[in-house]
Amino acid sequence: MKKLSFLLSLxxxxxxxxxxxxxTKQNDEKLSVPYxxxxxxxxxxxxxxxxxxxPIVAVAIMYHVGSNREVPGKTGFAHLFEHMMFQxxxxxxxxxxxxxxxxxxxxxxxxxxxxxxxxxxxxxxxALEMVLWMESDRMGFLENTVTKSAFANQQNVVQNEKRQSYxxxxxxxxxxxxxxxxxxxxxxxxxxxxxEMEDLxxxxxxxxxxFHSKFYVPNNTTIVLAGDFEExxxxxxxxxxxxxxxxxxxxxxxxxxxxxxDETKKLYHEDNFARTPQLTMIWxxxxxxxxxxxxxRFLGQVLGSGKKSPFYRxxxxxxxxxxxxxxxxxxxxxxxxxxxxxxxxxxTSLADVENAVFEAFQLFEEEGITEKDLEKHKAGLETQFxxxxxxxxxxxxxxxxxxxxxxxxxxxxxxIAKIQAVTIEDINRVYDKYIKGKNYLATSFVPKGQLDxxxxxxxxxxxxEENVLEATQVDQSAIAEDEVIAKTPTExxxxxxxxxxxxxxxxxxxxxxxxxxNGIKIYGIEHNELPLVRYSIVIDxxxxxxxxxxxxxxxxxxSMLMEGxxxxxxxxxxxxxxxxxxxxxxxxxxxxxxxxxxxxxxxxEKTLALVEEILLQPRWDEEQFELVKSRMINNVKRNExxxxxxxxxxxxxxxxxxxxxxxxxxxxxxxxxxxITMDDLKDFYKKAISxxxxxxxxxxxxxxxxxxxxxxxxxTKWEAHDVVFPEIAAPKTPxxxxxxxxxxPGAKQSVINIGQNAIPRTxxxxxxxxxxxxxxxxxxxxIVNLILREEKGYxxxxxxxxxxxxxxxxxxxxxxxxxxxxxxxxxxFKDEIEKxxxxxxxxxxxxxxxxxxKSNARGFETLGALHSMLTNISAYDLPFDYVKQxxxxxxxxxxxxxxxxxxxxxxxxxxxxxxxxxxxxxxxxLKNIGLGEPVLFEL
Numbered sequence: 001m002k003k004l005s006f007l008l009s010l011x012x013x014x015x016x017x018x019x020x021x022x023x024t025k026q027n028d029e030k031l032s033v034p035y036x037x038x039x040x041x042x043x044x045x046x047x048x049x050x051x052x053x054x055p056i057v058a059v060a061i062m063y064h065v066g067s068n069r070e071v072p073g074k075t076g077f078a079h080l081f082e083h084m085m086f087q088x089x090x091x092x093x094x095x096x097x098x099x100x101x102x103x104x105x106x107x108x109x110x111x112x113x114x115x116x117x118x119x120x121x122x123x124x125x126x127a128l129e130m131v132l133w134m135e136s137d138r139m140g141f142l143e144n145t146v147t148k149s150a151f152a153n154q155q156n157v158v159q160n161e162k163r164q165s166y167x168x169x170x171x172x173x174x175x176x177x178x179x180x181x182x183x184x185x186x187x188x189x190x191x192x193x194x195x196e197m198e199d200l201x202x203x204x205x206x207x208x209x210x211f212h213s214k215f216y217v218p219n220n221t222t223i224v225l226a227g228d229f230e231e232x233x234x235x236x237x238x239x240x241x242x243x244x245x246x247x248x249x250x251x252x253x254x255x256x257x258x259x260x261x262d263e264t265k266k267l268y269h270e271d272n273f274a275r276t277p278q279l280t281m282i283w284x285x286x287x288x289x290x291x292x293x294x295x296x297r298f299l300g301q302v303l304g305s306g307k308k309s310p311f312y313r314x315x316x317x318x319x320x321x322x323x324x325x326x327x328x329x330x331x332x333x334x335x336x337x338x339x340x341x342x343x344x345x346x347x348t349s350l351a352d353v354e355n356a357v358f359e360a361f362q363l364f365e366e367e368g369i370t371e372k373d374l375e376k377h378k379a380g381l382e383t384q385f386x387x388x389x390x391x392x393x394x395x396x397x398x399x400x401x402x403x404x405x406x407x408x409x410x411x412x413x414x415x416i417a418k419i420q421a422v423t424i425e426d427i428n429r430v431y432d433k434y435i436k437g438k439n440y441l442a443t444s445f446v447p448k449g450q451l452d453x454x455x456x457x458x459x460x461x462x463x464x465e466e467n468v469l470e471a472t473q474v475d476q477s478a479i480a481e482d483e484v485i486a487k488t489p490t491e492x493x494x495x496x497x498x499x500x501x502x503x504x505x506x507x508x509x510x511x512x513x514x515x516x517x518n519g520i521k522i523y524g525i526e527h528n529e530l531p532l533v534r535y536s537i538v539i540d541x542x543x544x545x546x547x548x549x550x551x552x553x554x555x556x557x558x559s560m561l562m563e564g565x566x567x568x569x570x571x572x573x574x575x576x577x578x579x580x581x582x583x584x585x586x587x588x589x590x591x592x593x594x595x596x597x598x599x600x601x602x603x604x605e606k607t608l609a610l611v612e613e614i615l616l617q618p619r620w621d622e623e624q625f626e627l628v629k630s631r632m633i634n635n636v637k638r639n640e641x642x643x644x645x646x647x648x649x650x651x652x653x654x655x656x657x658x659x660x661x662x663x664x665x666x667x668x669x670x671x672x673x674x675x676i677t678m679d680d681l682k683d684f685y686k687k688a689i690s691x692x693x694x695x696x697x698x699x700x701x702x703x704x705x706x707x708x709x710x711x712x713x714x715x716t717k718w719e720a721h722d723v724v725f726p727e728i729a730a731p732k733t734p735x736x737x738x739x740x741x742x743x744x745p746g747a748k749q750s751v752i753n754i755g756q757n758a759i760p761r762t763x764x765x766x767x768x769x770x771x772x773x774x775x776x777x778x779x780x781x782x783i784v785n786l787i788l789r790e791e792k793g794y795x796x797x798x799x800x801x802x803x804x805x806x807x808x809x810x811x812x813x814x815x816x817x818x819x820x821x822x823x824x825x826x827x828x829f830k831d832e833i834e835k836x837x838x839x840x841x842x843x844x845x846x847x848x849x850x851x852x853x854k855s856n857a858r859g860f861e862t863l864g865a866l867h868s869m870l871t872n873i874s875a876y877d878l879p880f881d882y883v884k885q886x887x888x889x890x891x892x893x894x895x896x897x898x899x900x901x902x903x904x905x906x907x908x909x910x911x912x913x914x915x916x917x918x919x920x921x922x923x924x925x926l927k928n929i930g931l932g933e934p935v936l937f938e939l
Contacts, residue, residue, distance in 0.1 A: 033395050035409050036231060042247040043219025046238055047399045047409050049226040051392050053529050054861045055504035057227035058122045059131050060396035061139070064222075064404045065215035066115040067195070068188035068254065068334060076158065076195015077211045079112040080203060083154040085119065085216075086110065090141040090487055091494040092134050094150075095790060098780045103847050104130060104500065105854020112193055115333040116404060122393050124857035125228045126501040132241045133498050135223070139216060140245030141494065143209050147483040151205050152474040156793025156818075159201070159472060160749070162194045164796050164816045167466060168748040170273040170641060171343075171445050174280060177461045178337075181265055182282055182441045187257060188334055201472040217248030222403045224396040244491045256287040257334045261439035267461035268444040268454040272746050273641045276634055277446040277453045278343045279350040281357060285329060285336035285434045289406060294418050295426035296329035296338060296434065301377045302369055302427060303327045303360070304340070306578065307571045310367070311340075314360040316627065321348050321356055323631030333405060338434060345634045350444045350455045361436070369424045380581035381419070383600050386530045391862050447641075466748055468819040468918055476793060506856050509866060511873065511880045512704045516715035518691040523870045524698040524707055527863060533604050533700035534863040535707075537595040537611065538871065540693040541723055542588045543666040544807060545684070550676055551661065552632060552668015554588035554688070557681045559628045561586045561595075564619035573610070582607050586614065590666055591805045592875075593688065601701045605710045612713045618685065625678055633673050636665075643916045644816070646742050647753040650937055654740060654912045655757050655810060656731050662808055692720040697870035699863050728807040731757040733910045739826070739926050740912060740937040743919035750822040750917030754829050755812035756910060761804040762876050765905065767886050769802040769811075771893065772901040774848045776800045776836050777813060781847070783832050784813065792828075794821040800833075802905075806876070811906065819918055823925045826913060830929060833908045839899040853887050 036048040067078050088094045101108045106123030121131045166172040175192050183190035223242070225234060261284060286292050304311040304327025311325040326341040342353050389395050399409040406415070443461065444454040466472070514522040520537070546553045562585070564570040577584050582599040584607060595615065599607045639645040649665060656663035664672070691714070698707050733756060759765050770778065777784040777800025788798040798815035813833065817825040859865055872878055879885060915926065919936060926934040 033389055033399060033412070035399055037403075037409060040218065040239065040243055042243065042245055044242055045222040045403055047222065047224040047403060048231055048234065049224065049395055049399060050229065050231070051226060051395065052228045054392075054857070055125050055228050056122055056392060056858050056861060057125050057128045057225060057229055058120060058392040058396045059128070059135060060118060060120045060224045060226075060393070060400050061135055062222045062224075062400040062404055063117045063216055064115075064220050064251065064253075065117055066113045067191065067193045068114050069215055070188070070191070070195075072186060072191070073199060074203065074207060075191040075199045076193075077203065077208055078117055079193055079195065080154065080158050080200065081208050081212055081216070082110050082112045082117050083158055084146055084151065084208065085138045085142060087150050087154065088145050089134075089137040090144055090485065091137050095781065095786065097134060097138075099847065100130065100134065100497075101127075102779055102781060103850040103854075105503075105851065105857055106131075107855070107858070114189060114193060118397070118400065120393060120396065122858055124504050124854055126503060128225075128229060128234070129237055129498040130500060132237050133494070136241035136245065137494060139218070139221070139242070141488050141490070143212055144486045144488065146205055146209055146212075147485065148205055149476060149483060151208065152476045153790065153793045155200055155203065155474045156476070157789055157796060158194070159197060160794065160816075160818055161796040162197060162200070163466075163748045163818065166192075166194060168273070168643060168816070170271060170275070170638065171278050172273070173269060173271075173461075173463050174278070174443055174445060177267055177269065177443050177463070178280065178282060178441065181267060181461075182261075182284065182337070183259060183335075187259065188254070189332070197466065197472055201474065214248065215251060217251070218242060218245050219247040220251040222400045224400045226392040226396040226399070240492070254334055258286055259284045259335060261441065264439045264442070266442045266444070266455050266458040268446065268451070268458040269461045269463050270448050270451065271445045272448060272465070273643075273744075274445055274447045275637045275641045276344060276346045277348060277350050277444065277450065278341070279353045279455060280443045281340045281354070282441045283338040283435050283438055285338050286331060287335055288331040288333060289415075290331065290336075291418065292430050292433070293329070293331040293336060295422050295430040296331070296336070298374070298377055298422050299427050299431055299435075300328040300338065302373055303364060305377070307574050310360040310363040311357075314363060315342060315353065315356045317623070319352070319356050320627070320630065321345060321353050323627070323634055343638065345630060346637045347453070349453050350446070354442065354455045364431075369427055371424070374424060376575060376578045378420070379579050383532070383581040383598070386532050386600075387598070390530060390532070465746070468746065468748060469921055471748070471818055471820055473793075473818065473820075503854055504857050508881050508883055509860050509869070511870065514704065514708050516691065516711055518715050518718055518720045520691045520694045520696055520711070520715065521874065522696045522698070522707065522711075523874050524704060525866050525870065526701070526703055527699055527866060528701045531601045531701050532598070532863060533601045533698065533702045534598050534867050535696065535698040535700075536597065536867065536871070537615070538695045538697070538875070539593045539689060540591065541688045541725070542592045543590045544661055544726065544728060545688050545723075546661060548659070548661055548664055549672060550680055551664035551672040552666070553676055553680055553684050554593060555667055556628060556632060556673070556676055557684050557688075558586045558588040558593055559632070560620065560625065560681055561614050561618055563621050563624035563628065565613040566617035566619060568613065568619070570619070570621055570624055573614075576610060577607075580606055584610060584614070588666065590662070591807060604702055604706070608710050609713070612717070615689065615714070616717055620678060620682065622678070625681075629673060629676065632668060633670055636667060636670050636673065641744070643744050643747060643749070643751045646744065646939060647751040647814070647914055647916045649939055650740060650742050650914045650916070651753045651755065651812065651912060653939070654914065655755075656808075660729055660731065661726075662728065688723060690721050690723050691715075691718045693723045695874040697867055697874065699866040699870065733757060733907065734912060735910070737909055737911045737913060737931050739929060739931050739934040740914050741919055741923050741926065741934050742914065742916040742937050742939060743923075744916055745918060745920065747917045748819060749816045750819055750825070750915050750922060751814070751816050752822075752826060752829065753812055753814045753914040754826075754911055755810055756907060756912060758802055758809040758811040758905065759804065760806060760809040762806050763809070765901070766802065766804065766809070768889065768901055769905050771848065771852060771890055772898055772905065773800055773802055774852060775840055775844045776832070779851065783836070784815070784829060787828055787832065788815055788817065788825055792821070794818050794825055819922060822915065822917060822922045823928060826915065826926065826929055830908060833906055837899070837902045837906055837908070839895055839902070842895060845893065845895055845898060849890050849893065852890050856883055856887065859883065
């Protein structure tokens, strides 16, 4: 399971901003999310939002408790209990939260932030009562199931999550340094959401039970239902399942605890995984919904967003210290932070970066803010609002957040008014009040042995890194497993799972097609729920057209297309896009180049006119060429110490061989990027950019005729030519399985990537392979995840997948495991793949069928989902009803056919075993796997 801690600590705050960031439509119709709100007798806040666009329902339960309710010495409890609530409850068995939701065709997850914990499900509407049964059971009937064995397992899982998300990646300790040093000791934000490793290890069952009984109560909770239901049907169900859960003691809202710094603090850390230095500067500000918080958001945009911003002009363009400078404000329930983050170019002094920050401030003070600046930053608010409520899940999040933190789900109107009221004077005022001349915290993270790059007067941050051979791990084997779980008396028999009604009928959206006179094939779906349009122009080719010694040229060229046009400077192009409130991006993939647009429907023609300029009139700006090259080279350097990146690169090199372009990263290497000239980009553009291999995909509130009418310019001005595609040699399967080890000294985890070349996406067996793989590792309830995570506690997640394109395909099994569990984890992967070839049970096959077929009810809700459907159809020549055809195959699949597919597509005797970790402690033990002497692999 990929937890959403990041979503809730950062992303939901951003989602809240998107939900709030709206404007009044041109006809003065207010943009809003209608709802009904009431409260059960036990204090549970209920919010209902009906949306019958699709036969699905989202259920979001937000507990007003995050890491801010913890105390020193007992940190990480909120997040740890979030994990426990996915284990079991009195009437829902071990790991059944995932299996029941997935077999109903749904998805679920949860996350913890500084101020809240949330759980959610999105299911076909016939499974709604089952969700209410399950959610109420873990709210009111869970504590008895928090046994020592179940708790120990999740302690280990969370510790491995910390290693994966913080300890085993570049700059991973930065959040810890900021929390510990920005806030005074004991402040609720003076520790990270994940908590301290020692606290996680020492936590007891009694500790977390006490935490749960205090905060996970109805009167500290909001439940939101959004989607296709009838109000008169769900109200009795909510009363039935949640009404008997007793209220807890009153949980008082916490008051803001804003802080100031008595002096500027500067700290440094030599980072084992960093290859480029990073400077972060933070000023304390104010809590969310404070009037100043709104102006601070805009201050961050004015200072750092776009090519006209002071930070871009000074740090990126003039001094060439870094590829970008991030400037943003984040206000939370209790306090706020204004942050500047600069990941500098390799070898750059962070003292120089710090000086440049103050030069950028000076430039801001001298030039000030224009009305056009403010207009530009407000222009996209309507588009962002609609994107923020484009799914029932996002609507449920938004309503819950407003209710818990602003006191009402209807706070949106006040929020909008405050945003729209921000003036230039407000922005200047908060700059003077919180930033100019004020004390700040600065952290310098530099590569090992490069202390000469730290900011002046910095002192050691005092980070004590975990010894990989002494990694904390709760001994699960020492805990008895025959713990008795007592049942709590209830008003009705909660052990009986509610029956689900008939599965909702799925209607595949109607697809229309067309073609321009110069060969652009067009695919469209009209979807009228929101006044948005999302479209892309995909040009076949991309990375596979690049010579091996120029790897990265496709990505380089794609980036340059966004750096101005013949009639617009890079700054002018960016500003025109911003003033439309649109997003236009160009990127290169392995087999294509994509121009992607997200816009209000009313601006479709204007954005398309800009796309026409971008595609047909590139500027080839010399200054931007050097900046883009520097950015790409430094990105590669940053990745060179990232264990996940190294595992990917090693695997591709082994599978495809040195002479195959697919063995080279599409982002290029330092050597290939340094060799690329402007002429190389122009030559690649001439041979690769042609309407003869272009496909357009359009979804949203726009009809066929309007789409095609606006394409007159592209169809008449864009001349077609033949694009010559190289022969991509099919890789050879290895003669025998071998372990290849990439050394990252001191790694806190080992990244395992096992696999082989497989069928391309165009093969008739590809979807069959995906279905066959589902129970092995294609879902949370996959065999490898249940063993490595839920049984052993070695990892945060383990997966297997088939992936591919027109010219390639691979099977991969992957996980990041605790270093000292490397050998056993590799053995488990090997054993389980071999066992899987012998067939699966009827129950597992039925689970696969139910999960994959019923999930199609969620497949057509958002513009993004519809757009992906069109790109699949056009790229792989699929029938418009391919989803229905896949359903027919899944329904007819027998255990014998499943076994035959596994034996045909999984070949454990001929796989590459890639391990990226600490060779000194782990390499030699891997010979016990029985695959010969492990090979130390140099990249």
